[in-house]
Amino acid sequence: MVGERRVEVRAPIAGVFYRKPSPEEPPYVEVGDTVRKKQVLCLLETMKVFQKIKSPVSGKVVEIAAQNEHPVADNDVLMIIEEE
Amino acid sequence: MFKKILVANRGEIAVRIIRACREMGIKTVAVYSEADEHSLHAALADEKVCLPGFKPADTYLNIPLIIRAAKEKGARAIHPGYGYLAENEVFARSCAEAGIVFIGPEPDSIRLAGNKLQAKEKAIQAGVPVIPGSGRGLTSLEEAAALAGETGYPVMIKASAGGGGRGMRVCFDEEELREEFPVAKAEAGSAFGDPTLYLEKFLPNPRHIEIQILGDRGGKIVHLGERECSVQRRYQKLIEESPSPALDDALRKKMGEAAVTVARSIGYFNAGTVEFMLDEENNFYFMEINARLQVEHPVTEMVTGIDIVREQIRLSLGERVDYDYTSLAPRGWAIECRINAEDPDRFFLPSPGVIETYRPPGGFGVRLDTHVYQGYQIPPYYDSLLAKLVAHGPDRKTAISIMLRALDEFTIAPVKTTIPLHRRILSDESFAGGMFDTGFVKKFLPEEVED
Numbered sequence: 001m002v003g004e005r006r007v008e009v010r011a012p013i014a015g016v017f018y019r020k021p022s023p024e025e026p027p028y029v030e031v032g033d034t035v036r037k038k039q040v041l042c043l044l045e046t047m048k049v050f051q052k053i054k055s056p057v058s059g060k061v062v063e064i065a066a067q068n069e070h071p072v073a074d075n076d077v078l079m080i081i082e083e084e
Numbered sequence: 085m086f087k088k089i090l091v092a093n094r095g096e097i098a099v100r101i102i103r104a105c106r107e108m109g110i111k112t113v114a115v116y117s118e119a120d121e122h123s124l125h126a127a128l129a130d131e132k133v134c135l136p137g138f139k140p141a142d143t144y145l146n147i148p149l150i151i152r153a154a155k156e157k158g159a160r161a162i163h164p165g166y167g168y169l170a171e172n173e174v175f176a177r178s179c180a181e182a183g184i185v186f187i188g189p190e191p192d193s194i195r196l197a198g199n200k201l202q203a204k205e206k207a208i209q210a211g212v213p214v215i216p217g218s219g220r221g222l223t224s225l226e227e228a229a230a231l232a233g234e235t236g237y238p239v240m241i242k243a244s245a246g247g248g249g250r251g252m253r254v255c256f257d258e259e260e261l262r263e264e265f266p267v268a269k270a271e272a273g274s275a276f277g278d279p280t281l282y283l284e285k286f287l288p289n290p291r292h293i294e295i296q297i298l299g300d301r302g303g304k305i306v307h308l309g310e311r312e313c314s315v316q317r318r319y320q321k322l323i324e325e326s327p328s329p330a331l332d333d334a335l336r337k338k339m340g341e342a343a344v345t346v347a348r349s350i351g352y353f354n355a356g357t358v359e360f361m362l363d364e365e366n367n368f369y370f371m372e373i374n375a376r377l378q379v380e381h382p383v384t385e386m387v388t389g390i391d392i393v394r395e396q397i398r399l400s401l402g403e404r405v406d407y408d409y410t411s412l413a414p415r416g417w418a419i420e421c422r423i424n425a426e427d428p429d430r431f432f433l434p435s436p437g438v439i440e441t442y443r444p445p446g447g448f449g450v451r452l453d454t455h456v457y458q459g460y461q462i463p464p465y466y467d468s469l470l471a472k473l474v475a476h477g478p479d480r481k482t483a484i485s486i487m488l489r490a491l492d493e494f495t496i497a498p499v500k501t502t503i504p505l506h507r508r509i510l511s512d513e514s515f516a517g518g519m520f521d522t523g524f525v526k527k528f529l530p531e532e533v534e535d
Contacts, residue, residue: 013433013434013435013436013464014436014437014464015434015436015464016139016464016465022274045464046434046436046464047425047426047434047436047464047465047466047467047468048466048467048468049432049433049434049468051433069139071138071464071465074436074437
């Protein structure tokens with residue numbers, strides 16, 4: 001069940017989901033992290049173009065639904081943020 | 085003749101190569117990733133081998149798997165297409181070690197062409213004009229600042245191992261240079277594994293003109309005239325044509341000879357392209373050698389009547405070039421539009437998905453190189469190029485009218501494509517008058533905003 005305060009972050013288009021800016025660096029966010037609105041949560045690579053996916057709200061990361069470096073479909077849930 | 089060739093690529097270029105092979109009576113082996121199971125190249129080849137996974141590194145860049153597939157299927161040669169392994173020296177050597185013919189230049193030429201600074205040095209030695217600049221690799225900011233002062237601002241910083249705009253920066257004064265140099269160095273290091281930069285005088289809005297060359301095993305090198313590639317966005321070509329409205333016969337002869345001279349100085353073999361910048365006073369400067377078949381090769385084919393892929397295969401068998409540009413007597417004008425799965429009104433945002441409606445153009449003067457069809461699912465993992473639409477007419481005006489007619493007929497939906505942008509550009513008066521440079525596309529796009 002998706003409660004009122006749980007905000008789903010979805011893929012705007014199909015692509016490959018990346019949790020890190022580059023393989024050597026730590027992930028942008030972990031479950032339990034507090035994030036600000038517009039903070040970068042992850043990257044989506046579509047046809048060699050990378051786009052930053054930003055948090056639509058300020059709150060806490062409660063779930064990372066997509067797997068690092070795995071494909072996601074258009075509109076798949078990537079993460080769930082619990083709004084403050 | 086080769087009995088069987090493995091095509092180490094995907095998309096429209098794999099289809100293009102398979103077609104040439106079939107016409108020559110050569111069997112083909114396609115390799116395909118799991119995401120390309122239903123791609124046209126896999127369907128058209130005589131045999132196919134799945135490369136497990138979807139990522140380029142696991143599939144189309146997987147040297148051991150591709151060599152193994154060629155051996156298992158008994159393919160005597162590999163055509164690499166463009167991109168992926170086409171300019172990979174290690175791959176070309178691996179083919180040779182496995183007793184397989186790599187259809188392309190020698191590994192040493194690939195290495196030399198890949199090092200922009202070394203290639204430029206060769207051009208200087210051969211007496212071909214280059215853009216004034218550092219002439220050697222720079223690693224320290226102080227060295228760069230001193231040289232930029234001598235060359236005169238504005239200057240362009242470039243990565244020696246570079247390409248595709250990465251590691252490239254325009255600096256209008258020393259303050260900008262001091263700010264941008266370290267960033268460009270880091271970018272070059274991470275993108276190419278080599279942080280070496282060099283510096284050139286910046287030419288504002290030049291034309292991009294390139295010369296197609298072919299070299300045989302006997303050391304004969306000919307050129308097939310020029311391609312005008314100035315219609316670009318962020319260093320990526322959108323429209324190419326041959327000939328160029330900027331060249332007359334005298335300049336064409338000079339640039340053609342310069343290209344052959346550079347190629348000869350490095351003992352170039354097989355098909356390649358020598359890129360030049362042309363300034364407003366018609367001064368040309370050597371930029372780089374592309375040691376591969378180019379995306380835009382069809383415009384040259386249409387005006388010269390030479391099938392460049394067929395020639396690549398023939399030359400790899402030791403056959404000779406027995407013609408030159410003059411004896412070919414090039415005919416008419418050819419224009420190519422790159423149809424990409426991108427939304428030109430939303431900063432070229434990629435647009436993968438299923439092609440539900442597909443209605444291709446046809447008719448006199450139209451050529452369409454593509455791997456897509458009705459119901460094709462465009463995977464999000466690879467390049468956005470869907471099709472190359474080529475119009476050929478007796479003169480430029482007719483070629484433009486054929487192209488506009490073909491663009492009107494072309495329906496790809498619901499994915500977004502560059503078709504509407506091409507319509508706008510081809511209808512433009514400056515384009516019709518041949519008056520454009522590498523800064524031209526901007527006026528057809530919404531203004532860029534920082535995200």
